[in-house]
Amino acid sequence: MAQQRTLLAAAPQWSLALLMVLTAALVACGPPPKPAELQELEKMRNDSFTAQINTAAPKLLEQADKFHKMAVTAWQEGDAPRAADYAWLGQLRYKTAKSKAKSLDEQARYDEAAAKVTKANQEVEVNKLKIDGLNKSIAQLEQTVAAYDQNASMKRQSTVDQVLLTAEGEREKAKAVNAAELAAGKWNFAENVMKLTQEHLTAGRVDEALKSAEEAKVAYMEAYAVAKPEFDKASASATRAEREKALYVAASSAFSVDALQDQRGVVVVMPRVFDLNKTTVLEGKAFMLDAAVKIATDFPETTVMIEGYTQSKGSDSKNLTISQSRADSVRDYLVQKGVDPKRCVSSGYGEEKPRYDNSSKDDRGKNDRVEVVFVMTK
């Protein structure tokens, strides 16, 4: 009984020992721990990339799976080194397959980029063509604008030239009345503005030149307006005697004979200008009339009195008529040559006031004459 109790009391320890022995036996007979290489390969196979690899590199994946099976078999057979070796080969195959899949991805990325490059290059070429076309169009338009501008510039230049010409004319007028002294302020201003006009023209500033040329023209006109009355006044008072003297010299020189001076003025005698009983000026004597025209022009302050005379032959009334006609003929000639008709007065005196001896056959003809008297009026 006691022996039985002792055995029953020791039963738990035996059971434990038996369990341990059985466990040890099981562990010893079962496969060894799974090699790390095999674990890693299985981890790779569960990778989310596997589906993509299966599409891209099915044969390589198949080979990886084959190595996996061989590794598992070797492990189950307890050959851990062989299992590790196959697992390592499986890993490499799997990685190769993955690289292949990635390589195809890169190829796709390359193809996509290449397509984009082609499209963008086409766009570049199209834009280049458009730009070329636009550049040509712009060049033509710029030429057109330049032509318009040049035309406008030429028109402005022409206007400037006209205004300048007018200003120069006004300048000469002002200069003739001694505006430089009599209207010094206005004259100097006008001169400066004229100089400025030239500077603008030299620099090609046509608009400014036009403006200042106008200004100069007005300034010269004002200078003239200021100087003119003073000039006239001074001329009238200071030079009458000198002008009379000049008139006498000019008349003597023009007719190649000494002119006469009487209380009326300077007298030029033109004998034998007409044939007997004729009123037409002899062709060879026209130069004398031209000389009279010149003196009348050079001395605008004179009145021109034209007097006709005849010799004593013939009736008085006829001679009077002829002498008037002769005086009128000379007057018409002068007027025709530009002498103001208001300045010309013609009179016929017949055989009155003979200058030569009517009883002498040689001298009598000289009384068929015209006398021109230049009378100073100012």
Next chain:
Amino acid sequence: MSRRLHCDYKGFLLILGAFLTLLVLPSLAAADEAQGYREQISQYNQKVVKLRASENAAQMTADLNQTQSWLDEALVQVGKEEYNAVKALLRRAEVQLDYIEMELELSQMKAKADAKEAEFMEVQTRAGQLSNELDELTAKEALLQNQVSGKANGK
């Protein structure tokens, strides 16, 4: 007597021939197998050289060196006629070389794709510049056309 002797002689020759055949054939077969492995090792060595010369090979130097060492070891094992070891080494070398080759191909393809994308960026930038230039020129043309029509109308 002589006839018997003659028969014995022929039998001896047959036995000798069979013996020699059994003796020589395996060694001939073994010689062929070794030669086959040497040729395979040589081919793999050539592949190693080729891969070393390729672009981006530097990144795979360790793997190439390892493969080279396996091939060297395989050659040693061929000399020792340890053909199982040779087979295992050559299998490793083959798988490793495939992997290296594919990695290098990937690397080259990646570089090619990167270059093409960079080229695209350049072309795209150029296209953008030209597009801007086009806009400016179009505006300039319109301005000039307005100027011309204005001048033609005397403005």
